[in-house]
Amino acid sequence: MTATTPPSARLHRSELAVPAIRPELFPKAAAGPADAVFLDLEDSVPEAEKDRARANAVAAIRDIDWGSKILAVRVNGQDTPHFYKDLIALLEAGDRLDVVMIPKVGDPREVFAADLLATQIEAATGRARRVGLGLVIETAKGLAQVEAIATASPRTESLHLGVADLAASLGMRTTAIGGLNPDYASPAGLLDPWHFALARLITAARAAGLRPIDGPYGDFRDAEGLEASARRARAMGAEGKMAIHPGQVAALNAAFQPDEKEVAQARRVLAAMEAGRLEGRAAVALDGRLLDIASIRQAEAMVAKAERAA
Secondary structure, eight states, rough: OOOTSSSGGGOSSEEEEEEEEEEEGGHHHHSSSSSEEEEETTSOOGGGGGHHHHHHHHHHHHHHHOOOOOEEEOOOOTTTOOOOOOOOHHHHHSOOOOOEESSSOOHHHHHHHHHHHHHHHHHTTTTTTTOOOOOEEOHHHHHHHHHHTTTTTTTEEEEEEEEHHHHHHOSSSSSSSSSSTTTTTTTTTEOOTTTHHHHHHHHHHHHHHHHEEEOOOOOOHHHHHHHHHHHHHHHOOOOEEEEEOOOOOHHHEEEEEHOOOHHHHHHHHHHHHHHHHTTSOOOEEEEEEEEEEHHHHHHHHHHHHHHHHO
């Protein structure tokens, strides 16, 4: 998939985080069901272990068979002394790496700088294909500029919501990673404190032709909460969701995979619209509902996603 599938069409229902300091987990992640795996050099790695984690990620790119997964590495931020070392080592490791994830992006100039350095490394090494960028939006500054950030580089493939750091940046009264908050409620029940951030990220991503990926759900023992969070993100237009535990991946794949009834209905829509086209009509009725050109685009997207998963 990575060699022939356009980046915009990559299957990205689940994205499993794996600490790069734990190389014994790499083969399990490679053989597991996640659509995407990112090896983390940032938050999960102590400062004293940064060099060792980077070497582990380089070896994983070279030596492990990642199949058709999206293989990504989350590098250290540009405000650290590790960023340039991370990028050089990873891009010199070979062509298998699909995406470099950049954390805490707060300004489109940071994306341009990463693009420029990647371009220079690729030219110097003769890398066969251009690496993509996955931008993590997890600060107030980044969310305020997310539209400009999304269009700052043609390398960018995806926007990711970093809920934990965003909560801290916004001063939210929570220590959880994602999920609802009992203090954020109305007389009718709990509200969703993440709705605005996720909606803005999804809008910016879709407008720029990128994949919007929802942030993780921290309580990996709460299967019901994870499913509710995933279904909310799917309903809003997210392409997939980050996972902090392998046990979350199957539920995410199921949540972001169109079910058989949805796909069957999408195929009926396409068939009805094609019949209408042959009769010279731009709109038709199906099951008492009006369908038009927009219905074709929605149905085609759903069928295409189901076919990629199959």
